[in-house]
Amino acid sequence: MSVQFPAESKIIGQVPVFPLNIPLLPHCNLPLQIFERRYLDMVADCLSNGTGFIVTLLKEGNAELEVLRDLPVAANSGDLPFYRVGTFAEITDFGQRDNGLLALSVKGVYRCILADITQQDSGLWVAHAASVQDNGDLDPNLSTALLTYLEAATSEQIWQQLETDRAGISPEQAMNYLITLLPFPGKIKQMLIETDLLEVRQQKLVEFIQLLSAKQRDHN
Incomplete structure (x- = not known):
């Protein structure tokens, strides 16, 4: 399955990919705890080179499959455990927790958008990436x-965990944070x-919130 970058995209090159159970969207903050060696090394490389990585959402039920070596590693396999559109993340702070x-x-x-996706021997996923514009x-x-x-x-x-000033939230941030935080599939x-x-x-998003609210009312 060949993946073509949109004509208006800016090619970024090869970058590490961090699949997570929670999405990251533009202009939003996300706190993470890193413990796997592949991601500790990834963060060290990013900090050393002043680069970032791409956060992409794991497909449901694929958290354990993501670390297995017998997954297809072909560049454009349709059996990947995560989605091909994610968000480029820049590191804004880091430190060691008490634990x-x-x-x-x-x-x-x-x-x-990701293409030429492979998994290295360390278990780290890498891909060639291109930016996708928000329009309208x-x-x-x-x-x-x-x-x-x-x-x-x-x-x-939650705002403290996100390290976000709630008084300065922009309309786009509000939309993207709701996508991140609400219990949608x-x-x-x-x-x-x-x-x-x-x-x-x-x-x-408004339509899905209305459906979610109606579902919650039915359960009450």
């Missing part, structure tokens, strides 16, 4: 509603991540 684990703070910069404008009325919803749905503790989160038009992503 001895490496604490890492990253920020999403822009969405990326957000609806101001929906932006206000989503900001209000995010404020009501998010505790101060991974396929829905990924579909929103892969939506290039901001107004379409926003409208779809």
